[in-house]
Amino acid sequence: MAVYTEVSFEELETLLEQYDIGTPMSFKGIAEGIENSNFYLQTDRGAFILTLYEKRVAAEDLPFFLGLMEHLAKAGVHCPLPVKTRDGQSLVSLNLRNAAIVTFLTGIALRRPDVAHCAAGGAALAGLHKAGEGFALKRANALGPVGWRPLAESIHGANTIEDGLDALINGSLEDITAAWPHDLPSGVIHADFFPDNILFVGDAVGGVIDFYFACNDFYVYDLATMLNSWCFELDGSYNITKGQAVISAYRAARPLSEAEIAALPVLMRGAALRFLLTRTYDWLNQDPNAMVRVKDPREYSKKLRFHNKVKHAREYGL
């Protein structure tokens, strides 16, 4: 978590000439997100985040991400709203990077959300799914089943991380892709609905951030990612009370079909595999200049092993 591309005040001043958001009062690089360079900007008119998009975010995806935030914000989701230049542009260029300014959201990400937070988060996820309806742009999920095999094939030396990790990855990949559903309710999903990306103000969700994995996919896959990242305790056990809180709050806002309920176990496995794959790859291919602490893949191998024994969605709190 770091700033990859520096921005001087002089460069900021030149940039702000394109906007109508006031005079800068404070400007600091913030350690947020692993993909981009982010700066906290306070002006006499409000607080904002300036993001410079680094190479891991494809330029052709930016209209989707920025347009989605605008669509969701207009539909009432507490998410960053891209600020437009006087010429009506959300996307600008700064220091050879694509860049955007979005509104700053108050609230704090929790490392260990409790049951009340889980319920609020589940309701927020369903609200996001409903708010995304009608958004015109589409983006395929690059980290869905189609993306897993090339990612798995690019991993060499998984067993140096953990005995049997290679077999776990490749065996699960075969089983999960074979069992993957083809027809479930779909739409815009966040695809990275981890506690890191949900800002709480007390027990209420004050903001959802980091839409840079958002795409079109099964809604219940997003729910599976959320259950994976919110409902396990530090000792590796699944907290079914938290799972019930997430699922029942989600269902109260967006009912789940029988097909979605039946598919939940394989989607839980798929979501765990997706994070296991990217973490394993990043662990084995650490860039000393990346200034990022790589997350431990074993958190997700443990979760995947848990899911591989689950028979029914009831075991997740449904």
Added chain:
Amino acid sequence: MAVYTEVSFEELETLLEQYDIGTPMSFKGIAEGIENSNFYLQTDRGAFILTLYEKRVAAEDLPFFLGLMEHLAKAGVHCPLPVKTRDGQSLVSLNLRNAAIVTFLTGIALRRPDVAHCAAGGAALAGLHKAGEGFALKRANALGPVGWRPLAESIHGANTIEDGLDALINGSLEDITAAWPHDLPSGVIHADFFPDNILFVGDAVGGVIDFYFACNDFYVYDLATMLNSWCFELDGSYNITKGQAVISAYRAARPLSEAEIAALPVLMRGAALRFLLTRTYDWLNQDPNAMVRVKDPREYSKKLRFHNKVKHAREYGL
């Protein structure tokens, strides 16, 4: 520039039980300073910086640094004010680190201060020197002449950075330490009065930050560090108009003695050598886990070569 030690919201909440500064509304790691982990904290009562002191800051120096900021703030310097716990402590412990909360200062560091900023900065430096009078604690300058030789001896391979760098360092070290003055007006100096550490609000100094090199030494050594870091242009030329602005604003608030004026050239060389030494060492001993971009030592070898030809303080704008 990064966060070395993470702090969860849950850990922050526990910490804040010791303070009377309100409820947290926002909490983000910031990419500021190369020595410590810093977090921006906004509560319903104000904005603060939480700092966790990493290994490069000696624990025994913390009472000096925190006490100095308190002393200077009370004397009217716009610097961070350490916030005390309900028990009256400035220094606390968090995640196995010493830590402190200080007030947040509005303002923006400039990469290229102009002449008006140089004048405001020079006046602020003199104000800081005067405000430091009467501060009871003392701290030797670890990066003064006594510290240069061991640092130079620990440098191996300087010529891989630049032809002749080894000879420049060792020759200058001999010459400068031999010519170093022994008796000049002394007191508390900032010792790292770079543009990075001065926050401007328009043309006025809104804040001086990062006191973690502060120590007792010649006042005019601080002025020499400032001239080195504020008055060279990107092409390596010394901008005497900026030098005049710094010096005359400084003298208006704190007159310079004849001895200080006579010593300025050797102090300019010493200040350049000090940053050349640390940058060269850091360049040759990069820690891939440090998450810091090491600064180019050649900026200071160029400045030192310039100073080595200077005969009189007039050439700096005096």
